Amino acid sequence: MNNYLIVAGIIFCIGALGVLMRKNLIIVFMSLELMFNAANLGFVAVSDRLNLISGDIFVIFVMVVAAAEAAVALGIIVAFYREKGTIDIDKANELKN
Amino acid sequence: MEALFYVFSFIAIFSALMVVTMRNPLTSALYLVLCFFALAGFYVLLDMQFLAVMQILVYAGAIMVLVVLVIMLLNISKIKSVKTDLHQKIIGIAISLVLLVEIIFYIAYGTTKKPTGIFTHSVIDKIGNTRVVGEFLFTKYMLSFEIASILLFVAIIGAYLFAKKKF
Known part of the structure:
Protein backbone atom coordinates (compact mmCIF):
# COMPACT_ATOMS: atom_id res chain seq x y z
CA MET A 1 0.00 0.00 0.00
CA ASN A 2 2.80 2.42 0.89
CA ASN A 3 4.17 2.37 -2.66
CA TYR A 4 0.79 3.36 -4.06
CA LEU A 5 0.42 6.14 -1.51
CA ILE A 6 3.86 7.52 -2.35
CA VAL A 7 3.03 7.55 -6.08
CA ALA A 8 -0.25 9.29 -5.24
CA GLY A 9 1.64 11.84 -3.14
CA ILE A 10 4.09 12.57 -5.94
CA ILE A 11 1.29 13.06 -8.48
CA PHE A 12 -0.57 15.30 -6.03
CA CYS A 13 2.52 17.48 -5.56
CA ILE A 14 3.05 17.75 -9.33
CA GLY A 15 -0.56 18.89 -9.62
CA ALA A 16 -0.05 21.46 -6.87
CA LEU A 17 3.08 22.65 -8.69
CA GLY A 18 1.03 23.17 -11.84
CA VAL A 19 -1.65 25.12 -10.00
CA LEU A 20 0.92 27.38 -8.34
CA MET A 21 3.27 27.84 -11.28
CA ARG A 22 1.33 28.08 -14.52
CA LYS A 23 -0.69 31.06 -15.72
CA ASN A 24 -2.68 29.36 -18.47
CA LEU A 25 -6.21 28.81 -17.12
CA ILE A 26 -6.70 25.51 -18.95
CA ILE A 27 -3.44 24.03 -17.66
CA VAL A 28 -4.36 25.11 -14.12
CA PHE A 29 -7.65 23.26 -14.58
CA MET A 30 -5.85 20.12 -15.81
CA SER A 31 -3.50 20.24 -12.83
CA LEU A 32 -6.58 20.30 -10.59
CA GLU A 33 -7.77 17.12 -12.33
CA LEU A 34 -4.37 15.56 -11.61
CA MET A 35 -4.79 16.35 -7.90
CA PHE A 36 -8.28 14.79 -7.90
CA ASN A 37 -6.86 11.64 -9.45
CA ALA A 38 -4.02 11.39 -6.95
CA ALA A 39 -6.56 11.57 -4.12
CA ASN A 40 -8.62 8.85 -5.83
CA LEU A 41 -5.59 6.57 -6.04
CA GLY A 42 -4.99 7.11 -2.32
CA PHE A 43 -8.61 6.17 -1.51
CA VAL A 44 -8.43 2.97 -3.56
CA ALA A 45 -5.06 1.93 -2.11
CA VAL A 46 -6.17 2.42 1.50
CA SER A 47 -9.51 0.67 1.07
CA ASP A 48 -7.66 -2.21 -0.61
CA ARG A 49 -5.32 -2.47 2.38
CA LEU A 50 -8.15 -2.36 4.96
CA ASN A 51 -10.35 -4.78 2.96
CA LEU A 52 -13.12 -2.19 2.78
CA ILE A 53 -15.32 -1.13 -0.14
CA SER A 54 -16.25 2.39 1.07
CA GLY A 55 -13.15 3.96 -0.45
CA ASP A 56 -14.05 2.68 -3.89
CA ILE A 57 -17.61 4.02 -3.56
CA PHE A 58 -16.17 7.37 -2.54
CA VAL A 59 -14.01 7.41 -5.66
CA ILE A 60 -17.18 7.11 -7.76
CA PHE A 61 -18.65 10.15 -6.01
CA VAL A 62 -15.40 12.07 -6.54
CA MET A 63 -15.71 11.27 -10.24
CA VAL A 64 -19.29 12.62 -10.26
CA VAL A 65 -18.17 15.84 -8.59
CA ALA A 66 -15.20 16.13 -10.95
CA ALA A 67 -17.47 15.79 -13.98
CA ALA A 68 -19.82 18.48 -12.67
CA GLU A 69 -16.85 20.70 -11.81
CA ALA A 70 -15.39 20.22 -15.29
CA ALA A 71 -18.59 21.36 -16.96
CA VAL A 72 -18.92 24.48 -14.80
CA ALA A 73 -15.18 25.32 -14.89
CA LEU A 74 -14.98 25.11 -18.67
CA GLY A 75 -18.09 27.31 -18.87
CA ILE A 76 -16.31 29.85 -16.69
CA ILE A 77 -13.17 29.64 -18.86
CA VAL A 78 -15.20 30.30 -22.02
CA ALA A 79 -17.00 33.24 -20.36
CA PHE A 80 -13.66 34.62 -19.11
CA TYR A 81 -12.17 34.37 -22.58
CA ARG A 82 -15.17 36.15 -24.08
CA GLU A 83 -14.83 38.94 -21.53
CA LYS A 84 -11.06 39.48 -21.63
CA GLY A 85 -9.87 37.99 -24.92
CA THR A 86 -7.19 35.94 -23.12
CA ILE A 87 -6.91 33.06 -20.65
CA ASP A 88 -4.03 34.53 -18.66
CA ILE A 89 -4.91 34.01 -15.00
CA ASP A 90 -3.27 37.32 -14.00
CA LYS A 91 -5.90 39.22 -15.99
CA ALA A 92 -8.53 38.13 -13.43
CA ASN A 93 -7.72 41.08 -11.20
CA GLU A 94 -10.83 43.21 -11.05
CA LEU A 95 -11.07 42.92 -7.27
CA LYS A 96 -7.61 44.44 -6.96
CA ASN A 97 -8.33 48.13 -7.45
CA MET B 1 2.69 -7.52 -10.76
CA SER B 81 1.60 32.41 -24.61
CA VAL B 82 2.34 34.01 -21.27
CA LYS B 83 5.72 33.47 -19.64
CA THR B 84 5.82 32.48 -16.00
CA ASP B 85 8.01 34.88 -14.06
CA LEU B 86 10.90 33.49 -12.07
CA HIS B 87 9.84 34.24 -8.51
CA GLN B 88 6.46 32.59 -9.07
CA LYS B 89 8.28 29.51 -10.38
CA ILE B 90 10.59 29.40 -7.35
CA ILE B 91 7.72 29.80 -4.88
CA GLY B 92 5.69 27.10 -6.62
CA ILE B 93 8.54 24.59 -6.65
CA ALA B 94 9.40 25.34 -3.00
CA ILE B 95 5.82 24.91 -1.76
CA SER B 96 5.25 21.67 -3.65
CA LEU B 97 8.60 20.23 -2.51
CA VAL B 98 7.73 20.96 1.11
CA LEU B 99 4.35 19.30 0.55
CA LEU B 100 6.03 16.25 -1.01
CA VAL B 101 8.50 15.87 1.89
CA GLU B 102 5.62 16.16 4.35
CA ILE B 103 3.57 13.50 2.57
CA ILE B 104 6.46 11.05 2.28
CA PHE B 105 7.46 11.62 5.92
CA TYR B 106 3.88 10.97 7.02
CA ILE B 107 3.59 7.79 4.94
CA ALA B 108 6.97 6.44 6.02
CA TYR B 109 6.57 7.03 9.77
CA GLY B 110 2.81 6.66 10.18
CA THR B 111 1.24 3.49 11.52
CA THR B 112 -1.41 1.63 9.55
CA LYS B 113 -4.49 0.05 11.07
CA LYS B 114 -5.14 -3.66 10.91
CA PRO B 115 -7.56 -4.70 8.13
CA THR B 116 -11.09 -4.46 9.50
CA GLY B 117 -13.35 -5.19 6.53
CA ILE B 118 -14.41 -8.49 5.05
CA PHE B 119 -13.86 -7.63 1.38
CA THR B 120 -10.60 -9.38 0.60
CA HIS B 121 -9.63 -9.98 -3.02
CA SER B 122 -11.03 -13.51 -3.05
CA VAL B 123 -14.39 -12.40 -1.60
CA ILE B 124 -14.73 -9.62 -4.16
CA ASP B 125 -13.78 -11.97 -7.00
CA LYS B 126 -16.34 -14.53 -5.84
CA ILE B 127 -19.26 -12.05 -5.75
CA GLY B 128 -18.10 -10.04 -8.73
CA ASN B 129 -16.53 -6.61 -8.72
CA THR B 130 -19.33 -4.59 -10.30
CA ARG B 131 -21.95 -6.33 -8.22
CA VAL B 132 -20.26 -5.46 -4.92
CA VAL B 133 -19.97 -1.79 -5.90
CA GLY B 134 -23.54 -1.69 -7.20
CA GLU B 135 -25.02 -3.30 -4.11
CA PHE B 136 -23.31 -0.79 -1.84
CA LEU B 137 -24.23 2.10 -4.10
CA PHE B 138 -27.95 1.28 -4.11
CA THR B 139 -28.35 0.30 -0.44
CA LYS B 140 -26.00 1.91 2.03
CA TYR B 141 -25.10 4.95 -0.06
CA MET B 142 -28.53 5.50 -1.64
CA LEU B 143 -28.96 9.03 -0.24
CA SER B 144 -25.54 10.14 -1.53
CA PHE B 145 -26.42 8.67 -4.91
CA GLU B 146 -29.59 10.77 -5.13
CA ILE B 147 -27.75 13.91 -4.00
CA ALA B 148 -25.14 13.27 -6.71
CA SER B 149 -27.90 13.27 -9.32
CA ILE B 150 -29.15 16.64 -8.02
CA LEU B 151 -25.57 17.96 -8.17
CA LEU B 152 -25.25 16.92 -11.81
CA PHE B 153 -28.54 18.66 -12.60
CA VAL B 154 -27.32 21.87 -10.95
CA ALA B 155 -24.07 21.58 -12.94
CA ILE B 156 -26.03 21.44 -16.20
CA ILE B 157 -27.85 24.67 -15.29
CA GLY B 158 -24.60 26.31 -14.15
CA ALA B 159 -22.71 25.45 -17.31
CA TYR B 160 -25.60 26.75 -19.42
CA LEU B 161 -25.73 30.04 -17.52
CA PHE B 162 -21.97 30.60 -17.76
CA ALA B 163 -21.76 29.80 -21.44
CA LYS B 164 -24.68 32.08 -22.29
CA LYS B 165 -23.90 35.35 -24.04
CA LYS B 166 -24.98 37.68 -21.23
CA PHE B 167 -25.60 36.96 -17.56
Missing part, protein backbone atom coordinates in the same frame (compact mmCIF):
# COMPACT_ATOMS: atom_id res chain seq x y z
CA GLU B 2 5.64 -5.74 -9.19
CA ALA B 3 7.17 -4.91 -12.59
CA LEU B 4 3.81 -3.64 -13.87
CA PHE B 5 3.52 -1.38 -10.84
CA TYR B 6 6.86 0.26 -11.64
CA VAL B 7 5.98 0.64 -15.32
CA PHE B 8 2.66 2.29 -14.48
CA SER B 9 4.16 4.58 -11.86
CA PHE B 10 6.88 5.68 -14.27
CA ILE B 11 4.29 6.47 -16.97
CA ALA B 12 2.02 8.26 -14.50
CA ILE B 13 4.72 10.46 -12.95
CA PHE B 14 6.41 11.22 -16.27
CA SER B 15 3.18 12.22 -17.99
CA ALA B 16 2.07 14.25 -14.95
CA LEU B 17 5.33 16.20 -15.15
CA MET B 18 4.77 16.72 -18.87
CA VAL B 19 1.25 18.06 -18.22
CA VAL B 20 2.68 20.74 -15.96
CA THR B 21 5.70 21.72 -18.05
CA MET B 22 4.45 21.65 -21.67
CA ARG B 23 3.91 24.98 -23.39
CA ASN B 24 1.05 23.95 -25.68
CA PRO B 25 -2.21 23.14 -23.81
CA LEU B 26 -3.16 20.48 -26.37
CA THR B 27 0.06 18.54 -25.73
CA SER B 28 -0.56 18.63 -21.99
CA ALA B 29 -4.15 17.46 -22.55
CA LEU B 30 -2.90 14.40 -24.44
CA TYR B 31 -0.31 13.66 -21.73
CA LEU B 32 -3.11 13.95 -19.16
CA VAL B 33 -5.03 11.23 -21.04
CA LEU B 34 -1.91 9.04 -20.82
CA CYS B 35 -1.71 9.71 -17.08
CA PHE B 36 -5.37 8.69 -16.66
CA PHE B 37 -4.69 5.41 -18.48
CA ALA B 38 -1.75 4.69 -16.15
CA LEU B 39 -4.00 5.35 -13.14
CA ALA B 40 -6.58 2.95 -14.59
CA GLY B 41 -3.77 0.39 -14.70
CA PHE B 42 -3.18 0.98 -10.99
CA TYR B 43 -6.85 0.29 -10.30
CA VAL B 44 -6.62 -3.02 -12.17
CA LEU B 45 -3.55 -3.94 -10.12
CA LEU B 46 -5.53 -3.13 -6.95
CA ASP B 47 -8.29 -5.49 -8.14
CA MET B 48 -10.89 -2.80 -8.86
CA GLN B 49 -11.68 -3.37 -12.54
CA PHE B 50 -14.97 -1.47 -12.36
CA LEU B 51 -13.20 1.70 -11.24
CA ALA B 52 -10.63 1.27 -14.01
CA VAL B 53 -13.39 1.18 -16.62
CA MET B 54 -15.09 4.20 -15.02
CA GLN B 55 -11.78 6.05 -14.99
CA ILE B 56 -11.30 5.55 -18.72
CA LEU B 57 -14.95 6.26 -19.60
CA VAL B 58 -15.48 9.32 -17.42
CA TYR B 59 -12.05 10.93 -17.20
CA ALA B 60 -10.16 9.92 -20.33
CA GLY B 61 -13.39 9.92 -22.32
CA ALA B 62 -15.88 12.55 -21.23
CA ILE B 63 -13.89 15.15 -19.31
CA MET B 64 -10.88 15.21 -21.62
CA VAL B 65 -13.09 15.47 -24.71
CA LEU B 66 -14.67 18.51 -23.08
CA VAL B 67 -11.25 20.05 -22.37
CA VAL B 68 -9.97 19.41 -25.90
CA LEU B 69 -13.18 20.88 -27.31
CA VAL B 70 -12.71 24.07 -25.28
CA ILE B 71 -9.06 24.30 -26.42
CA MET B 72 -10.29 24.01 -30.01
CA LEU B 73 -13.03 26.62 -29.47
CA LEU B 74 -10.71 29.18 -27.92
CA ASN B 75 -8.11 28.82 -30.69
CA ILE B 76 -5.24 28.75 -28.22
CA SER B 77 -2.43 28.84 -30.76
CA LYS B 78 -3.51 32.33 -31.82
CA ILE B 79 -3.19 33.66 -28.28
CA LYS B 80 0.36 34.63 -27.40
Whole structure:
Protein backbone atom coordinates (compact mmCIF):
# COMPACT_ATOMS: atom_id res chain seq x y z
CA MET A 1 0.00 0.00 0.00
CA ASN A 2 2.80 2.42 0.89
CA ASN A 3 4.17 2.37 -2.66
CA TYR A 4 0.79 3.36 -4.06
CA LEU A 5 0.42 6.14 -1.51
CA ILE A 6 3.86 7.52 -2.35
CA VAL A 7 3.03 7.55 -6.08
CA ALA A 8 -0.25 9.29 -5.24
CA GLY A 9 1.64 11.84 -3.14
CA ILE A 10 4.09 12.57 -5.94
CA ILE A 11 1.29 13.06 -8.48
CA PHE A 12 -0.57 15.30 -6.03
CA CYS A 13 2.52 17.48 -5.56
CA ILE A 14 3.05 17.75 -9.33
CA GLY A 15 -0.56 18.89 -9.62
CA ALA A 16 -0.05 21.46 -6.87
CA LEU A 17 3.08 22.65 -8.69
CA GLY A 18 1.03 23.17 -11.84
CA VAL A 19 -1.65 25.12 -10.00
CA LEU A 20 0.92 27.38 -8.34
CA MET A 21 3.27 27.84 -11.28
CA ARG A 22 1.33 28.08 -14.52
CA LYS A 23 -0.69 31.06 -15.72
CA ASN A 24 -2.68 29.36 -18.47
CA LEU A 25 -6.21 28.81 -17.12
CA ILE A 26 -6.70 25.51 -18.95
CA ILE A 27 -3.44 24.03 -17.66
CA VAL A 28 -4.36 25.11 -14.12
CA PHE A 29 -7.65 23.26 -14.58
CA MET A 30 -5.85 20.12 -15.81
CA SER A 31 -3.50 20.24 -12.83
CA LEU A 32 -6.58 20.30 -10.59
CA GLU A 33 -7.77 17.12 -12.33
CA LEU A 34 -4.37 15.56 -11.61
CA MET A 35 -4.79 16.35 -7.90
CA PHE A 36 -8.28 14.79 -7.90
CA ASN A 37 -6.86 11.64 -9.45
CA ALA A 38 -4.02 11.39 -6.95
CA ALA A 39 -6.56 11.57 -4.12
CA ASN A 40 -8.62 8.85 -5.83
CA LEU A 41 -5.59 6.57 -6.04
CA GLY A 42 -4.99 7.11 -2.32
CA PHE A 43 -8.61 6.17 -1.51
CA VAL A 44 -8.43 2.97 -3.56
CA ALA A 45 -5.06 1.93 -2.11
CA VAL A 46 -6.17 2.42 1.50
CA SER A 47 -9.51 0.67 1.07
CA ASP A 48 -7.66 -2.21 -0.61
CA ARG A 49 -5.32 -2.47 2.38
CA LEU A 50 -8.15 -2.36 4.96
CA ASN A 51 -10.35 -4.78 2.96
CA LEU A 52 -13.12 -2.19 2.78
CA ILE A 53 -15.32 -1.13 -0.14
CA SER A 54 -16.25 2.39 1.07
CA GLY A 55 -13.15 3.96 -0.45
CA ASP A 56 -14.05 2.68 -3.89
CA ILE A 57 -17.61 4.02 -3.56
CA PHE A 58 -16.17 7.37 -2.54
CA VAL A 59 -14.01 7.41 -5.66
CA ILE A 60 -17.18 7.11 -7.76
CA PHE A 61 -18.65 10.15 -6.01
CA VAL A 62 -15.40 12.07 -6.54
CA MET A 63 -15.71 11.27 -10.24
CA VAL A 64 -19.29 12.62 -10.26
CA VAL A 65 -18.17 15.84 -8.59
CA ALA A 66 -15.20 16.13 -10.95
CA ALA A 67 -17.47 15.79 -13.98
CA ALA A 68 -19.82 18.48 -12.67
CA GLU A 69 -16.85 20.70 -11.81
CA ALA A 70 -15.39 20.22 -15.29
CA ALA A 71 -18.59 21.36 -16.96
CA VAL A 72 -18.92 24.48 -14.80
CA ALA A 73 -15.18 25.32 -14.89
CA LEU A 74 -14.98 25.11 -18.67
CA GLY A 75 -18.09 27.31 -18.87
CA ILE A 76 -16.31 29.85 -16.69
CA ILE A 77 -13.17 29.64 -18.86
CA VAL A 78 -15.20 30.30 -22.02
CA ALA A 79 -17.00 33.24 -20.36
CA PHE A 80 -13.66 34.62 -19.11
CA TYR A 81 -12.17 34.37 -22.58
CA ARG A 82 -15.17 36.15 -24.08
CA GLU A 83 -14.83 38.94 -21.53
CA LYS A 84 -11.06 39.48 -21.63
CA GLY A 85 -9.87 37.99 -24.92
CA THR A 86 -7.19 35.94 -23.12
CA ILE A 87 -6.91 33.06 -20.65
CA ASP A 88 -4.03 34.53 -18.66
CA ILE A 89 -4.91 34.01 -15.00
CA ASP A 90 -3.27 37.32 -14.00
CA LYS A 91 -5.90 39.22 -15.99
CA ALA A 92 -8.53 38.13 -13.43
CA ASN A 93 -7.72 41.08 -11.20
CA GLU A 94 -10.83 43.21 -11.05
CA LEU A 95 -11.07 42.92 -7.27
CA LYS A 96 -7.61 44.44 -6.96
CA ASN A 97 -8.33 48.13 -7.45
CA MET B 1 2.69 -7.52 -10.76
CA GLU B 2 5.64 -5.74 -9.19
CA ALA B 3 7.17 -4.91 -12.59
CA LEU B 4 3.81 -3.64 -13.87
CA PHE B 5 3.52 -1.38 -10.84
CA TYR B 6 6.86 0.26 -11.64
CA VAL B 7 5.98 0.64 -15.32
CA PHE B 8 2.66 2.29 -14.48
CA SER B 9 4.16 4.58 -11.86
CA PHE B 10 6.88 5.68 -14.27
CA ILE B 11 4.29 6.47 -16.97
CA ALA B 12 2.02 8.26 -14.50
CA ILE B 13 4.72 10.46 -12.95
CA PHE B 14 6.41 11.22 -16.27
CA SER B 15 3.18 12.22 -17.99
CA ALA B 16 2.07 14.25 -14.95
CA LEU B 17 5.33 16.20 -15.15
CA MET B 18 4.77 16.72 -18.87
CA VAL B 19 1.25 18.06 -18.22
CA VAL B 20 2.68 20.74 -15.96
CA THR B 21 5.70 21.72 -18.05
CA MET B 22 4.45 21.65 -21.67
CA ARG B 23 3.91 24.98 -23.39
CA ASN B 24 1.05 23.95 -25.68
CA PRO B 25 -2.21 23.14 -23.81
CA LEU B 26 -3.16 20.48 -26.37
CA THR B 27 0.06 18.54 -25.73
CA SER B 28 -0.56 18.63 -21.99
CA ALA B 29 -4.15 17.46 -22.55
CA LEU B 30 -2.90 14.40 -24.44
CA TYR B 31 -0.31 13.66 -21.73
CA LEU B 32 -3.11 13.95 -19.16
CA VAL B 33 -5.03 11.23 -21.04
CA LEU B 34 -1.91 9.04 -20.82
CA CYS B 35 -1.71 9.71 -17.08
CA PHE B 36 -5.37 8.69 -16.66
CA PHE B 37 -4.69 5.41 -18.48
CA ALA B 38 -1.75 4.69 -16.15
CA LEU B 39 -4.00 5.35 -13.14
CA ALA B 40 -6.58 2.95 -14.59
CA GLY B 41 -3.77 0.39 -14.70
CA PHE B 42 -3.18 0.98 -10.99
CA TYR B 43 -6.85 0.29 -10.30
CA VAL B 44 -6.62 -3.02 -12.17
CA LEU B 45 -3.55 -3.94 -10.12
CA LEU B 46 -5.53 -3.13 -6.95
CA ASP B 47 -8.29 -5.49 -8.14
CA MET B 48 -10.89 -2.80 -8.86
CA GLN B 49 -11.68 -3.37 -12.54
CA PHE B 50 -14.97 -1.47 -12.36
CA LEU B 51 -13.20 1.70 -11.24
CA ALA B 52 -10.63 1.27 -14.01
CA VAL B 53 -13.39 1.18 -16.62
CA MET B 54 -15.09 4.20 -15.02
CA GLN B 55 -11.78 6.05 -14.99
CA ILE B 56 -11.30 5.55 -18.72
CA LEU B 57 -14.95 6.26 -19.60
CA VAL B 58 -15.48 9.32 -17.42
CA TYR B 59 -12.05 10.93 -17.20
CA ALA B 60 -10.16 9.92 -20.33
CA GLY B 61 -13.39 9.92 -22.32
CA ALA B 62 -15.88 12.55 -21.23
CA ILE B 63 -13.89 15.15 -19.31
CA MET B 64 -10.88 15.21 -21.62
CA VAL B 65 -13.09 15.47 -24.71
CA LEU B 66 -14.67 18.51 -23.08
CA VAL B 67 -11.25 20.05 -22.37
CA VAL B 68 -9.97 19.41 -25.90
CA LEU B 69 -13.18 20.88 -27.31
CA VAL B 70 -12.71 24.07 -25.28
CA ILE B 71 -9.06 24.30 -26.42
CA MET B 72 -10.29 24.01 -30.01
CA LEU B 73 -13.03 26.62 -29.47
CA LEU B 74 -10.71 29.18 -27.92
CA ASN B 75 -8.11 28.82 -30.69
CA ILE B 76 -5.24 28.75 -28.22
CA SER B 77 -2.43 28.84 -30.76
CA LYS B 78 -3.51 32.33 -31.82
CA ILE B 79 -3.19 33.66 -28.28
CA LYS B 80 0.36 34.63 -27.40
CA SER B 81 1.60 32.41 -24.61
CA VAL B 82 2.34 34.01 -21.27
CA LYS B 83 5.72 33.47 -19.64
CA THR B 84 5.82 32.48 -16.00
CA ASP B 85 8.01 34.88 -14.06
CA LEU B 86 10.90 33.49 -12.07
CA HIS B 87 9.84 34.24 -8.51
CA GLN B 88 6.46 32.59 -9.07
CA LYS B 89 8.28 29.51 -10.38
CA ILE B 90 10.59 29.40 -7.35
CA ILE B 91 7.72 29.80 -4.88
CA GLY B 92 5.69 27.10 -6.62
CA ILE B 93 8.54 24.59 -6.65
CA ALA B 94 9.40 25.34 -3.00
CA ILE B 95 5.82 24.91 -1.76
CA SER B 96 5.25 21.67 -3.65
CA LEU B 97 8.60 20.23 -2.51
CA VAL B 98 7.73 20.96 1.11
CA LEU B 99 4.35 19.30 0.55
CA LEU B 100 6.03 16.25 -1.01
CA VAL B 101 8.50 15.87 1.89
CA GLU B 102 5.62 16.16 4.35
CA ILE B 103 3.57 13.50 2.57
CA ILE B 104 6.46 11.05 2.28
CA PHE B 105 7.46 11.62 5.92
CA TYR B 106 3.88 10.97 7.02
CA ILE B 107 3.59 7.79 4.94
CA ALA B 108 6.97 6.44 6.02
CA TYR B 109 6.57 7.03 9.77
CA GLY B 110 2.81 6.66 10.18
CA THR B 111 1.24 3.49 11.52
CA THR B 112 -1.41 1.63 9.55
CA LYS B 113 -4.49 0.05 11.07
CA LYS B 114 -5.14 -3.66 10.91
CA PRO B 115 -7.56 -4.70 8.13
CA THR B 116 -11.09 -4.46 9.50
CA GLY B 117 -13.35 -5.19 6.53
CA ILE B 118 -14.41 -8.49 5.05
CA PHE B 119 -13.86 -7.63 1.38
CA THR B 120 -10.60 -9.38 0.60
CA HIS B 121 -9.63 -9.98 -3.02
CA SER B 122 -11.03 -13.51 -3.05
CA VAL B 123 -14.39 -12.40 -1.60
CA ILE B 124 -14.73 -9.62 -4.16
CA ASP B 125 -13.78 -11.97 -7.00
CA LYS B 126 -16.34 -14.53 -5.84
CA ILE B 127 -19.26 -12.05 -5.75
CA GLY B 128 -18.10 -10.04 -8.73
CA ASN B 129 -16.53 -6.61 -8.72
CA THR B 130 -19.33 -4.59 -10.30
CA ARG B 131 -21.95 -6.33 -8.22
CA VAL B 132 -20.26 -5.46 -4.92
CA VAL B 133 -19.97 -1.79 -5.90
CA GLY B 134 -23.54 -1.69 -7.20
CA GLU B 135 -25.02 -3.30 -4.11
CA PHE B 136 -23.31 -0.79 -1.84
CA LEU B 137 -24.23 2.10 -4.10
CA PHE B 138 -27.95 1.28 -4.11
CA THR B 139 -28.35 0.30 -0.44
CA LYS B 140 -26.00 1.91 2.03
CA TYR B 141 -25.10 4.95 -0.06
CA MET B 142 -28.53 5.50 -1.64
CA LEU B 143 -28.96 9.03 -0.24
CA SER B 144 -25.54 10.14 -1.53
CA PHE B 145 -26.42 8.67 -4.91
CA GLU B 146 -29.59 10.77 -5.13
CA ILE B 147 -27.75 13.91 -4.00
CA ALA B 148 -25.14 13.27 -6.71
CA SER B 149 -27.90 13.27 -9.32
CA ILE B 150 -29.15 16.64 -8.02
CA LEU B 151 -25.57 17.96 -8.17
CA LEU B 152 -25.25 16.92 -11.81
CA PHE B 153 -28.54 18.66 -12.60
CA VAL B 154 -27.32 21.87 -10.95
CA ALA B 155 -24.07 21.58 -12.94
CA ILE B 156 -26.03 21.44 -16.20
CA ILE B 157 -27.85 24.67 -15.29
CA GLY B 158 -24.60 26.31 -14.15
CA ALA B 159 -22.71 25.45 -17.31
CA TYR B 160 -25.60 26.75 -19.42
CA LEU B 161 -25.73 30.04 -17.52
CA PHE B 162 -21.97 30.60 -17.76
CA ALA B 163 -21.76 29.80 -21.44
CA LYS B 164 -24.68 32.08 -22.29
CA LYS B 165 -23.90 35.35 -24.04
CA LYS B 166 -24.98 37.68 -21.23
CA PHE B 167 -25.60 36.96 -17.56
